[in-house]
Amino acid sequence: MASKHFHNDPNHLVVAALRSLTKINxxxxxxxxxKIVYLKKPKSNQVSxxxxxxxxxxxxxxAYVGHGMLSGAVAGSIFASPSTVQIYQCLMRRVxxxxxxxxxxxxxTGDALHFGMAVEKCRAQGIKIDMLVVGDDVGVGRAKSGRLGRRGIAGTVLVHKIACALAATGASLDAVSNVANLVSSNLVTVGASLAHVHLPGRALARDDFNADDDIELGMGIHNEEGCRRLKTGLPGLVKEMLAQLLDTTDKDxxxxxxxxxxxxxxxxNNLGGVSGLEFGCITDEVCSQLKNSYSLQPVRILTGTFMSSLNGLGFSVSLLRLVDTGLESQISMLKLLDAPAQATGWSAAVQPSTWVDKVEDRQQPNEEAIGEFQSSNLTFNTSRAIKALESGLVGLISAEPEITKYDTMVxxxxCGLCLKAGAEAVLAHIKKDRxxxxxAQFVSQIAxxxxxxxxxxxxxxxxxxxxSLAYSLSLQETPTLSRVTAEVWSNALKGALKSLGKYTPAQPGDRTLVDALQPFVEKMVETQDVVMAVAAARKGCESTRGMEASLGRSVYVGGDDWKNCxxxxAAGLVEFLSGLISGL
Structure with a gap:
């Protein structure tokens, strides 16, 4: 639970957030x-x-107030319903x-009572008015929710969008009310969260999410309990959520x-605190399971933050069954959902025609053709080379935790995980492929x-x-097959280092990989002795301790950790080279 906020006055937060909408719309x-946001100039002759x-x-x-969406919205305090007076002012004066x-x-309960009271007051004044209380949550079933009914959560936004789009056509209040009720009755939602949220300005309460792997299934958007807690990964969680939405044998x-x-x-729906990267993974998992387990491929997929719970570390899944609206002119739920809206909170970036068009992926080139390599007529003992290479790669993989620790500091x-990923891929390749x-071809395959x-x-x-090393080796091609020599390796390494210099300005003294690589190459050229070259690389790596960075992300890192590692x-390269020579 995040308990730090940039601003801790909840009353000021609410008013400032409402005021911000007038600046962007x-x-x-x-x-x-x-605390009412409303349209300045609503279109005439339509239901609000x-x-x-x-x-x-x-x-x-x-943020759903705008042409094509809501005519007005009334805000309460954080997680508290607005008062009857606020709502009545909106109904009678602002729309x-x-x-x-x-x-x-x-x-x-608070919303139903206060909005209901304001509605009755307006009705007594002769205003034609109707009210729908949406309950789309299935996380708490019939047995527990009792006469109170299902909670309303993110699926409510779909009811808003479709009802508002219909109102924008000039439809009657009865028609808008009927369709809104129809959408609501074909809508199900369930949420899940990893933690409670903290309200700005309030003392930090004891959070009973004690285990790191606890997931609350069916948790409400005000920190309310769900149906149970799980210890599972994302696939298992999504399976449980979709079962609650779609399993008709679950009578509750x-x-x-x-x-x-x-x-x-x-x-x-993102409850506010899930990163875009993780949210994309969630979306992929939900869509895959819907298709594979339920033979459902939605005609529209909407993702994003539609109804948050402050910065809640969770998400919800809503499914709306599209049914006939019974309206003339073939006004369907889908057409109303696709209708344009000028509200800052509504986002549907993909045009309806894109969902309909069958766009074929262009033909991809053959990957094997991409991986064809130039020969050089230079040969060597392949089994010995593979043994040495395996030794270097295993050493690099083993050193990953230490390298990661260094890179976390500076x-x-x-860095460590990147090197490990490459090493594991090369190791797998040389073990299974010839x-x-x-x-030159050997090095090209590795590259x-x-x-x-x-x-x-x-x-x-x-x-x-x-x-570049493979290319440099190919330039030293011989007319007949011959063994590669230390001199050939040295010249090729020199050429590769020169080519690398075209793409990075790094030099020894900049605190980068080059601090170990360049001494290695230079010593090889000088002595043609790989053991001495590795010793030079190690010395170059050690020289970076206490060296202030001139290039790379270390330039931006504060503190003094860089002085101690x-x-x-450079450390990763030395680990690989040290393992390489030990396997020769």
Whole structure:
């Protein structure tokens, strides 16, 4: 649970967040006293749709105010419903109620009571008004929720979007209300979270998420308990979530019967604290299991933060079964969902036509053709070379924790894992595939594996150097087969180092891999003795202890850790070379 915030006054946070919307969407205004965001100039002759609830669920609800979406939204304090007075002010003074008003809120007691009271007051004033309380959550089943019913969570946004798009067509209040209810009754959502959230301005409460691997299945968006806690990975969690949404044999939660192949809309909602990288993995897992386990391929997939729980470390999955709206002119749920909206919180970047068009992937080239290598007529003892190479790679893999520790101190922590990934890929290749006895081809094969498996700066440097080394070896081609010599290796290494210099300005003294690589090459050229060359590389690596960086990410690192460890890239090269000569 994150307990630090940039601003800790919850009242100021809410008003400032509402005020910010007027700066990024010129069509909306804010009534700060009553915490209402509303359209400045609503389109005439259409039903107004309003919503609202506690703050902390941004972009819901205020960021959904805009043409094609909500006419107004009323905000309460963090996780607390707005008052009847606030809501009544919105209904009577801030939205156009001449054609009627549709009120859509989530099923929480405070929201239902306060919005309901305001609705009744408006109805007594002669306003045509209707109200829908959405309950889409299946995390808490019928037995536990009882007469209170399902909670409203992220799927409510789909009800907003479709109802608002219909209102924008000029449809009657009855039509808007009927379709909103139809969407709600075909909608299911379930969420999961790794931790409770902390409210700004409140004391840190004891969190009973004691184990690092605890996952709360069905957790509500106000820190409410779900149905149970799990200890599982992402595939297991998604399997449980989809079962709660789709298993019709679970009578406690079988609210909507979605059959294989039926058209559906999938909404995967970030509760606010999941990184984009991890959220992409979640999306992929959900889509894969829907297809493989339930034969469902949604016609629209919406992902992002639609209804947060502050910075909640969790996500929810919503499924909407698309059914006939019964409206004339073939106004379908999908068409209404696709309709444009000018609300800052709504995002549907992919055009509807893109979902319909069948775009074929272009033909990819043959990977084997990419990996063809030039020969040199220079040969060597392949089995001895493989033995030495294996020794170097195993040494590098074993050194990963130490290299990672160094890079955590002076960089971004990825150097050791990057080197390990490349080493493991090369090791796997030489164990299962036949290696060429031609020296240039042998090095080219290694270079190809490195550039295919290693990313980051280290991957680029090694790939450039090895490809240049293979090319330098091929330039020394002999008319007949002959054994490669130490002199040939030395000249080729010199050429490869020169080529590398075209792509990086690194020199000894900059605290980089080059601090070990250049001494190695220079000593090989001078002595043609690989043992002496490795000793020179080790000396160059040790010289980086206490050396202030001039290039690489270490330049940006503060503190004094860099004074106590060598450059991680240089250390990795020395580990590989040391293992290499021990295997000769």
């Amino acid at each position: 010129p069509s909306v205004a804010v009534d700060e006293k009553h 749709v309003i919503s609202g609830g506690g703050s902390g669920h941004e972009p819901a609800f205020a 156009d109620n001449t054609q009627g008003v549709m009120v859509i809120v989530m099923n929480y 939660r079988a609210y909507v019967d979605i059959k294989p192949g039926e058209p559906t809309v999938l909404l995967i 960089g971004d922590g990825d 290696m060429s006895s031609d020296v 190809y594996i490195v550039e295919s498996s290693m990313d980051g700066t280290s991957g680029a440097i090694y790939a450039i150097f090895l490809n 060598p450059d991680p890239g």
